[in-house]
Amino acid sequence: MSLPELKLRGVSHAYALKTVLEGIDLDLPAGRVLALVGPSGCGKTTLLHLCAGLLVLRTGAIENGFRNPAVMFQQPRLLPWKTARDNIALGLKAAGLPQAECISRAQAMGHAVGLDAAALDQFPHTLSGGMQSRAALARALVLEPDLLLMDEPFSALDIGLKAQLHRQLLDHLARRSLAVLMITHDLMEAVRLADSVLVMASDPGRIAHRIEIAAPALTRDDAFVHRTTAELLQAPAVRECFGLEAPPDAGMACEGSAAMVVRIGSAQPRGKKGFSC
Amino acid sequence: MSLLRAWLAGLPAYLWSGWGAVASLLLLLAAWEGASAHYGALILPDPASTFATLHRLIDSGAAWPELAVTARRALAGLALAVATGSLLGLAAGVSMTASMMSRPLVTVLLGTPPIAWLVLAMLWFGADDGTPVFTVFIACFPIVFVGALQGARTLDHHLKDMARVFRLPLAMKLFDLYLPHVVSYLFPAWITALGTSWKVVVMAELLSSADGVGAALAVSRSHLDTAATLAWIGAVVGLLLLVEYLLLEPVKRDVERWREVGHEPA
Numbered sequence: 001m002s003l004p005e006l007k008l009r010g011v012s013h014a015y016a017l018k019t020v021l022e023g024i025d026l027d028l029p030a031g032r033v034l035a036l037v038g039p040s041g042c043g044k045t046t047l048l049h050l051c052a053g054l055l056v057l058r059t060g061a062i063e064n065g066f067r068n069p070a071v072m073f074q075q076p077r078l079l080p081w082k083t084a085r086d087n088i089a090l091g092l093k094a095a096g097l098p099q100a101e102c103i104s105r106a107q108a109m110g111h112a113v114g115l116d117a118a119a120l121d122q123f124p125h126t127l128s129g130g131m132q133s134r135a136a137l138a139r140a141l142v143l144e145p146d147l148l149l150m151d152e153p154f155s156a157l158d159i160g161l162k163a164q165l166h167r168q169l170l171d172h173l174a175r176r177s178l179a180v181l182m183i184t185h186d187l188m189e190a191v192r193l194a195d196s197v198l199v200m201a202s203d204p205g206r207i208a209h210r211i212e213i214a215a216p217a218l219t220r221d222d223a224f225v226h227r228t229t230a231e232l233l234q235a236p237a238v239r240e241c242f243g244l245e246a247p248p249d250a251g252m253a254c255e256g257s258a259a260m261v262v263r264i265g266s267a268q269p270r271g272k273k274g275f276s277c
Numbered sequence: 278m279s280l281l282r283a284w285l286a287g288l289p290a291y292l293w294s295g296w297g298a299v300a301s302l303l304l305l306l307a308a309w310e311g312a313s314a315h316y317g318a319l320i321l322p323d324p325a326s327t328f329a330t331l332h333r334l335i336d337s338g339a340a341w342p343e344l345a346v347t348a349r350r351a352l353a354g355l356a357l358a359v360a361t362g363s364l365l366g367l368a369a370g371v372s373m374t375a376s377m378m379s380r381p382l383v384t385v386l387l388g389t390p391p392i393a394w395l396v397l398a399m400l401w402f403g404a405d406d407g408t409p410v411f412t413v414f415i416a417c418f419p420i421v422f423v424g425a426l427q428g429a430r431t432l433d434h435h436l437k438d439m440a441r442v443f444r445l446p447l448a449m450k451l452f453d454l455y456l457p458h459v460v461s462y463l464f465p466a467w468i469t470a471l472g473t474s475w476k477v478v479v480m481a482e483l484l485s486s487a488d489g490v491g492a493a494l495a496v497s498r499s500h501l502d503t504a505a506t507l508a509w510i511g512a513v514v515g516l517l518l519l520v521e522y523l524l525l526e527p528v529k530r531d532v533e534r535w536r537e538v539g540h541e542p543a
Binding site for chain 1: 435436438439441442443444445446449453454457458461534535536
């Protein structure tokens with residue numbers, strides 16, 4: 001039997017008369033991490049909802065060979081009347097596992113993403129945003145999915161928390177083979193986690209640029225991520241997607257300007273200010 | 278069982294937290310005393326003689342049967358309203374069309390004074406239990422219905438999507454998603470309906486029945502016995518306060534523990 005795969009062919013989608021996605025083709029084989037990057041409103045979330053089966057596909061074809069997909073949404077979407085522990089156990093309980101096993105596995109996964117017993121006992125509204133995101137990540141990972149769909153899951157977190165959760169996700173990926181389709185507007189996040197980065201343009205949403213990153217995600221250090229992000233940002237197609245003006249010296253070699261970008265705007269690859277000089 | 282134990286364990290702290298309420302009730306008694314001293318005992322007997330009358334009514338065994346009759350009617354009407362109102366409200370909330378259609382009807386029901394229903398009920402049911410029970414039902418029904426309708430309508434579609442992608446089976450969707458949310462709307466509506474039922478039943482009895490607290494009020498009015506009138510009112514209100522604050526409020530706190538905002542980091 002061949003390995004499962006998520007295959008999109010000619011996927012388009014329209015809300016009423018507004019076309020939000022046009023002619024999307026992509027392949028996500030088992031165990032790969034694919035990041036879709038694009039400006040807000042380019043149809044990324046629509047694409048993810050189509051893959052998750054939350055929207056009805058009108059045009060094109062989606063072939064999903066994965067048996068056990070899980071989703072992590074943009075907001076944590078925890079049930080407010082359940083403790084963090086019960087929230088994490090939700091998918092297990094839905095799968096019909098015995099109560100004791102649900103709880104013990106939820107507990108173990110909660111600890112793995114950095115939630116201690118006291119935090120697991122709390123209701124979501126008393127947890128901080130970072131803790132809620134951890135619980136949402138644990139709720140998805142505890143199902144041991146073979147495909148994880150993520151919709152800007154870390155976008156509301158500060159860079160420190162983001163880095164911690166990236167690390168926890170990568171640790172999990174190192175232990176288990178898991179295909180990830182991840183949506184983000186943060187190029188650095190994409191470069192840090194993904195094997196392939198697809199950049200989407202808006203109106204209508206389409207794939208404008210693609211790069212493959214060969215280095216294994218766990219070996220990428222900050223310098224590598226900054227350098228690769230800066231290189232990616234030199235591509236005219238990428239700049240156009242994000243509405244950045246063309247670089248003043250478009251013909252110049254990447255290295256020099258990349259160093260400049262790293263120095264000036266390392267935390268905010270999207271910020272226009274870093275590139276105006 | 279665990280609910281009972283939690284209720285008992287939480288009781289002392291809960292009662293202790295009631296001092297503020299006690300203080301404001303005592304202030305009310307003081308104002309009553311003052312008004313009574315000003316207007317004279319015929320217009321407004323003082324609290325002491327009112328409670329003495331109430332005590333005598335209870336001691337003589339006259340109070341309990343009347344209160345039991347009234348409670349039976351109020352609870353029967355309330356139970357009918359809670360059952361049908363919750364079911365129909367939820368059903369209407371699930372469908373957009375049904376909720377749009379039912380809204381003006383509910384407004385009509387809410388706007389119709391209970392006394393109008395009482396007159397109709399007296400024509401339809403005569404002087405037996407049917408009249409107060411129906412009046413209570415029709416007065417409480419729209420309150421419960423609106424609570425259930427809003428509970429069903431306001432469910433977050435984000436959570437519905439979440440339930441879908443985590444493949445929650447129907448029973449889990451019901452018990453882990455819909456019910457806890459709906460109960461947080463239904464429970465306050467039930468408590469409001471309880472208060473309404475208690476008021477409406479006394480009014481209905483006053484005009485239509487030969488027994489019950491309402492009827493006893495009518496008798497004491499015809500005797501110009503203000504102390505007895507106030508004693509009956511005190512009995513009805515006291516019973517309602519006991520039920521609401523000793524039974525319903527602690528249950529509500531337990532059911533809605535997840536809502537307690539500790540003003541901790543959000």
